[in-house]
Amino acid sequence: MRQILIVGGGYAGFYAAWRLERKLRSGEAEVTLVDPRPYMTYQPFLPEVMAGSVEARHAAVSLRRHLRRTRVVAATVTAVDHAHRSVTVQLPDGETRALGYDLIVVTAGAVTRKIPVPGIAEQAIGLKHVEEAVAIRDRLLTAFDRAAALAPGPRRQRLLTVAVVGGGFSGVEAFGELLSLATALLKRYPELRRDELRFHLVEAFGRILPEVTDRPGRWVVRSLERRGARVHLNTQVTSAVDGHVVLSTGDEFDAELIVWTAGNGVNPVIGRHTDLPVDERGLVVVRPDLRVGTESDPVPDAWAAGDDAAVPDLASPVAGAHTVANAQHAYRQGKLLARNVIATLRGREPKAYVHHSLGTVATLGIGRGIFQYRRLVITGLPAWLMHRGYHVLAIPTWERKVRVFAVWATAALFGRDILSLAAVQRPRDAFVTGGEPAALPAEPG
Known part of the structure; x- marks a missing residue:
């Protein structure tokens, strides 16, 4: 053979x-x-994994489970x-x-395209794999827990500041979902105020979402800004050392969470x-x-x-x-x-690849989205429903479709899960310390 x-x-x-x-x-x-990796990542669901709308394992398709006659080499x-x-x-x-x-x-x-910006390699998290989406979610949830225990001031402000670098589909969807999650979290954290949230979307070019035309792209910017976010166009990150973000426009701020989605490499x-x-x-x-x-x-x-x-x-x-x-x-x-x-x-001629786009659809957070097919543009709840409908059909295997739909139905009844499992990234800490308080790292800067 x-x-x-x-x-x-x-x-x-x-x-x-x-x-x-x-x-x-x-x-x-x-x-x-x-x-x-032992799985195929369904990347369109990564923003929803970050926001707690999709269970992390459900955005991954096991290779060995579904490729039963293929030899899989890890x-x-x-x-x-x-x-x-x-x-x-x-x-x-x-x-x-x-x-x-x-x-x-x-x-x-x-792979994620990396630019040699000081501090990015040490501080930022990419968004191409499930592990990264989970880490981003846990980082945000942990920041809220820490901020709620602090008095208003620079340390609390840093914890409530998020920067997403890259205004393509991955960046905009991640930004919209994180903003939606953070806004929803305020209901569970009465110690925190809405005006303390600082969300920055940084894009090097003069527009976001290059897959859609100019007018829908401008609508997305206005929609995000109405929700309290700040969109920096024609702007680059020049430094992120110790989480202190410096932009090419001269703006500076401290961010607890930096998400890097500046294209493919x-x-x-x-x-x-x-x-x-x-x-x-x-x-x-x-x-x-x-x-x-x-x-x-x-x-x-x-x-x-x-x-x-x-x-x-x-x-x-x-x-x-x-x-x-x-x-x-x-x-x-x-x-x-x-x-x-x-x-x-079998001795036959292969066929050429020709595919006419079915349109583009993006989620901007629960109940918000945008869809464009040629001149047809749909925004808001209908576009968000189209996004969910398309992707639950597109993810391979019925097993995954059912699992994702079940999580969505559960969230609709009880709300999204806001539990942080950041400790799983250090599973031996409890065993090693034996309950003794761990030494806290020095504050950056």
Whole structure:
């Protein structure tokens, strides 16, 4: 049997493996998927995980539970040597080994784009994985507990200040959900006042939500500002040392929580450690049918899709355009890739990827959202309901759909859960201290 190796278990990788399992004939090929995490993260739910509207485990889809005929290897791919049909992987214990294959599918995804701003690496939290969403939520809840025990002043103000850097979909949704959670928390914290909350959204360009047109984008800014937030456009963070945020406009403030969502960066394995062709951005060069290479110079037995691939956008009126890095494209590309791989194994021609956008929809907090399809724009509660309806249908497997819907129904009856489990990040503290008070860290600054 031919050996198919899938690098990465994100949207494109998971759906490619899932479809291959269903469509491959017995004995036709064996599929191996390599990813350091044992699950596929459904990233559109991460803002709701932060806000306590979705249980963290329900935003993750177990690879081993749902890929029953795929060999799942918990490891990180560190190099791809396609000339010799081999990849190097690093196991969790640090051991490296080589895995051979006949056909490779590269769906390693992207990483959070990092900019060398002083203090960001030490203070900020990204938002691409479930662990990060949970940490953000626990950080905010713990800050409220600490602030409620303090008198009004600089220390309390710092605890109630949040900065989100990046005004794309991830940043705006995270900002809206965090603002919604913080506002709801005030009902449980009578010691705190609404005017003590300081929420800053920082965007380097002159508008947020580049996926929508200018007018809806301006509406989102006005909506956030009416809720007490401050949106900084054409602004960059120049320093965040010890949580003291300095902006390029000269504004400064202390923030307990800094969330970094300033776009995607190239996966270093794909960008620098492979002999597959990559473009100037470090993305794998692919044809419209998702085979690696160009029309005149294809690379045999190599396929790629998702955020690490420069997939031509045949639905775009702009010549030479590529599909944007989002879930809507990644999971459709993953399914088509599987169909095309099977087609070539059986001597048929693969099909080109063409997808016309179904519109964009974003949540801005419970009961608030925005949807745009061409010139049609819907805001408020209807858009929020559309967001929830679309994503509960889009998340893979009925098991996950039922679990997510059950949490939403429970929250509608009893409200969202505001319990912080920050202590799970240090599970041995209670055992080590034996009940003795732990030494508190020095206050920053």
